[in-house]
Amino acid sequence: MVVSGLLPTATAWFTKFIVDDLAAGRTDGVLRWTVALAVVGLAAGVLPHLSTYLQNELARRLDRSMQDRLYRSINGFRGLSRFENPEFRNDLSMALQASGGAMGPVTTGLFDTVRNVITLVSLLGTLTLLSPVMAALVSAAAVPALMARLVLSKQRVNMLAGVSASARRQIFYSLLITDVRGAKETRLFGLGDFLRERMLGELAVRQSGERAMDRREARTQSLLALLSTMVAAVGLLWAVHAAARGSLSVGDVTAFVAAVAGTQAALAGLVDNVAFAHQALLVFGYHDKVTSLPDDLPTRPSAVGELPELSVGIELRDVWFRYDEDHPWILRGVDLTLAKGSSVALVGLNGAGKSTLIKLLCRFYDPTRGRILWDGVDIRDVPPQDLRRRMSVLFQDYMCYDLTVAENIGVGDLDALPDRGRLRDAARRAGVDGVVAGLPRGYDTMLSRIFADRTEDEEDGQAGVALSGGQWQRLALARTLLRDRRDLLILDEPSAGLDAEAEHEIHRGLREQRAGRTSLLVSHRLGAVREAGTIVVLEDGRIVERGSHDELMARAGTYAKLFVIQADGYRDTDGQRDEDGYRGTDEARAVVP
Numbered sequence: 001m002v003v004s005g006l007l008p009t010a011t012a013w014f015t016k017f018i019v020d021d022l023a024a025g026r027t028d029g030v031l032r033w034t035v036a037l038a039v040v041g042l043a044a045g046v047l048p049h050l051s052t053y054l055q056n057e058l059a060r061r062l063d064r065s066m067q068d069r070l071y072r073s074i075n076g077f078r079g080l081s082r083f084e085n086p087e088f089r090n091d092l093s094m095a096l097q098a099s100g101g102a103m104g105p106v107t108t109g110l111f112d113t114v115r116n117v118i119t120l121v122s123l124l125g126t127l128t129l130l131s132p133v134m135a136a137l138v139s140a141a142a143v144p145a146l147m148a149r150l151v152l153s154k155q156r157v158n159m160l161a162g163v164s165a166s167a168r169r170q171i172f173y174s175l176l177i178t179d180v181r182g183a184k185e186t187r188l189f190g191l192g193d194f195l196r197e198r199m200l201g202e203l204a205v206r207q208s209g210e211r212a213m214d215r216r217e218a219r220t221q222s223l224l225a226l227l228s229t230m231v232a233a234v235g236l237l238w239a240v241h242a243a244a245r246g247s248l249s250v251g252d253v254t255a256f257v258a259a260v261a262g263t264q265a266a267l268a269g270l271v272d273n274v275a276f277a278h279q280a281l282l283v284f285g286y287h288d289k290v291t292s293l294p295d296d297l298p299t300r301p302s303a304v305g306e307l308p309e310l311s312v313g314i315e316l317r318d319v320w321f322r323y324d325e326d327h328p329w330i331l332r333g334v335d336l337t338l339a340k341g342s343s344v345a346l347v348g349l350n351g352a353g354k355s356t357l358i359k360l361l362c363r364f365y366d367p368t369r370g371r372i373l374w375d376g377v378d379i380r381d382v383p384p385q386d387l388r389r390r391m392s393v394l395f396q397d398y399m400c401y402d403l404t405v406a407e408n409i410g411v412g413d414l415d416a417l418p419d420r421g422r423l424r425d426a427a428r429r430a431g432v433d434g435v436v437a438g439l440p441r442g443y444d445t446m447l448s449r450i451f452a453d454r455t456e457d458e459e460d461g462q463a464g465v466a467l468s469g470g471q472w473q474r475l476a477l478a479r480t481l482l483r484d485r486r487d488l489l490i491l492d493e494p495s496a497g498l499d500a501e502a503e504h505e506i507h508r509g510l511r512e513q514r515a516g517r518t519s520l521l522v523s524h525r526l527g528a529v530r531e532a533g534t535i536v537v538l539e540d541g542r543i544v545e546r547g548s549h550d551e552l553m554a555r556a557g558t559y560a561k562l563f564v565i566q567a568d569g570y571r572d573t574d575g576q577r578d579e580d581g582y583r584g585t586d587e588a589r590a591v592v593p
Contacts, residue, residue, distance in 0.1 A: 011040055015254055051115075066099035066287060073291040078384040080364045082296055084323075090164045094286035097160070113273045120266040127259040130252060134235045138260060141231045142267040145224045149275035152217050157282040159209045166205040173199035180449055228264055235260045297363060299383050307386045310487035310518060312375045313339040314361070319370035321353075321360060330356045332541040334370070338488070338518055345521045345529035347559065348538035354522045355396060357538070358492055361520070363387055392483035396492040396522075398476035402448035402464075405436050405475070409443075412479035422482065430478035431505055435471050447475075477506065489519040495528060503528070526563045535559065 018033045074092075082088045127135040173195050176182045186192055239256045242248040248256065314337070321331040330353045338344050346354050359365055360372060363384045372379045379387055392412075401408050409426055410417030417423075423443060427433040439445040446464030467475065477494055494510065495503040507528050510521075523529050530549040537545035537552070537559050545557050552559040 011037065011044075011258065015251075015258060018251075063099065069291055070095055070099045070287060073293070076295070077293075078295070078297040078363070079366075080359070081323075082293075086165070089168065090161070091286050091290055093164045093168055094161055094283060095290040098280070098283045098287035112269060116266045116270040116273065120263060120270060123259050123263045123266060126255060127263055130248070130256045130259065131235070131238065134238065134260065135263075137231055137234070138263050138267070141227055142271060144227070145268070146271045146274060148220050148224060149271050150278055152220060153275045153279035154282060155216070156213050157279055159213045160283070161286075163206040163209045166202045170199055170202035170206065173202065228268070232260055232264060297366065297384050300378075300381050307377070307382050307390060308375065310340050310375060310390065313337055313342070313518070314488065315373040316357075316360075317371045317373060319360065319367045319372065321356060321365065321368050323365075330541050331360070331367075334538075334541070334543055336536060336543065338520060340518050341516055343519050343521070343533045345523065345532035345535045346538060347523065347526060347529060347535060347562070352538040353541040354538055355492060358393070358395075358490055358520070358522065361488075361490065362391060362393060390487045391490065392480050392486040392488070393490040394477055394480040394492060394494050396496065398473070398479075400447070400467075400472050400476075402451050403446070404443065405439065405445050405447060406443040408447055408475050409478045409482055412482040416482055423478075426478040426482040426484075427475075429481050429509055430474045431509065432471060432474035432478055435467075435474070439465055474506070487518060489517050490522075491519070492522045493524065494521070495523070495525065526559070526566055
C-alpha cells in the first residue's frame, strides 16, 4: 500500500526529470529516468492485483465473521415472536445485507484509504513546493465533496431501509413462481402472470426509490465535478502564466499538472472511501441492532438449576394468551394438568387454540397471564433450551428438509445422527423403514428435487427422491420418536396425511410408544383419541369438557356431537338425526362399536 501510494508522485517527478533533461539536451540522464519510470509502470501494473487479492481475502474473512455472529444471534432467539414481527423482519433483511458483502467497501476502503493518504501527502508536498496557494485550494475543494457524499450515503441507507419491505415481498413472489412446492397450484390455478405482476410491482417500488436516489447522486456528483474542473483550470492557467514568466520550467509545469490531477484523484478516492465506508457502517448498524437484541424469552432471576426429570406432572394454571394487545384472546383461563405417565388428548375445532397451547408448553411464547408449572416450577424460571431437551414434539406443520433420509430423521436428536441403528429403529416404529429400504441409496438418499443426490466420488449426481405427503409425515414422526428418552411427548395431528390403513397402524404403534409416558395428543380425528386416559375439549380458547371417551359420550356435549358427525361419515345409521346431529347418547354409542 505504501509503495502503491508513492507511485503517482514518483511518476510525476520522473516525468519532470525526463522532460527537463530533454529540454536541456542531457540525453545521458533520459535513459536513467526512463528505466526508473518503466519500473514504476511495472509496479503500477502488478501491485493493484496483489492489493485486490488481499482486499478480497480480508472481505471474505470479515463476511464469514459477521455471518457467524448474525446467525449465532438469530439462533439465540428462543421464541417465535420476533420472526412474526414485520419491523424485525425489515431490520433482519438489512442486517443480512450487511453480513452478505455490504461491508466489502470497508475492507476495500481500508486499503484504498491508506494508499490514497500516502499518495495525497506526497503529491500535496510536491504541489506545495510549486504553489502553496493551489495546494490549499485543491484541498479546500474536497471539503464540500466529502460533506455531500456523507449526506448521500446516509440518504441511500435510509432509502434501502424504506424499500426493504418491498424487497422482501419481491423475493416472496419470486419464490412462489420458482419454488417446486408452489409449482402445482401456480400452474393449476394459472397464477404465473398474477404472481409475476405482483413481483414486478414490488420491484418497481424498490427501483423507484433507487432511481430517485441515483438521480440525486448524479446531480450532486456533476456539481462536484464542475467544481473540481474549475479548480484544475485555475491551476493550469497559473502554471502556464508562471512558465511564460520563467518562474516554472517545462518539467515543473508537467509535474504541476500531474500533481494537481493526482491530488484531485487521491482526494476524490479518499472521499469515496470515506463515503462508502460510512454507508457500510450505517448498514452495519442494523446488523449490530439485531445481534445486540436482548433475550426474547429471558429466564427470571429466580431460575432453578438443571430441570429435573418429571416426577409429578405439568400444570397449566389459569393460562391466558394473545399474540398482541390488539389481537383477540387465543386462550382464556385454561386449567389443565398432565400428570406423569398420563395420556391426554386435546380436541376441538379449528382456531380453538390447540396449536397455541402446544407453543406455550414448548415455551415459544410466555403466557400473557397465568403460569405453566413443571413439577411445581414455573417454566419461565427454566432456560427454554433446557425445557425443550425434556420434550419430543411432532408439529402439525413439520419440516421437510432437503437433506438425506438419515439427516431428516437425525435432526430430531443430533447425538443420534451417527448411530444408524437408532435411526433405523425410529424409522421402523414410524412405519417408514420399508419405504427407505426401497430408495436408491437407502438412508443416504437425498430427499430433494432441487439438490443433486451424489456421493463424494461423483462430480455430478441425479436429482434426489421426492416422497409423498404421507411418507414425509412418517419420516417426521420417526424424527420425533428418535427422541424417545424424553419426559413429554406431544403429537399434533400425527396422522393427518395418512390413509386409513396407515393411520390405524400408526396409532396402534403410538399407543405402545405413549404407554407409561406423559403424552399429549392433538387430533381432529376423534377415533384416534378415544383410548386416551383424559380427553380435553377446547372451544374458543376455553376448556369446555374433559373426561374419558365414555364419560364424554354419556354427557352428550360437544365431544359427542363431533364424534357422531365424524362417525356418520364412515357408517350409515338408521333413523334421522336431530338438529344437533345426534339423537341421544344410546344412539351415539351405537354409531361406532
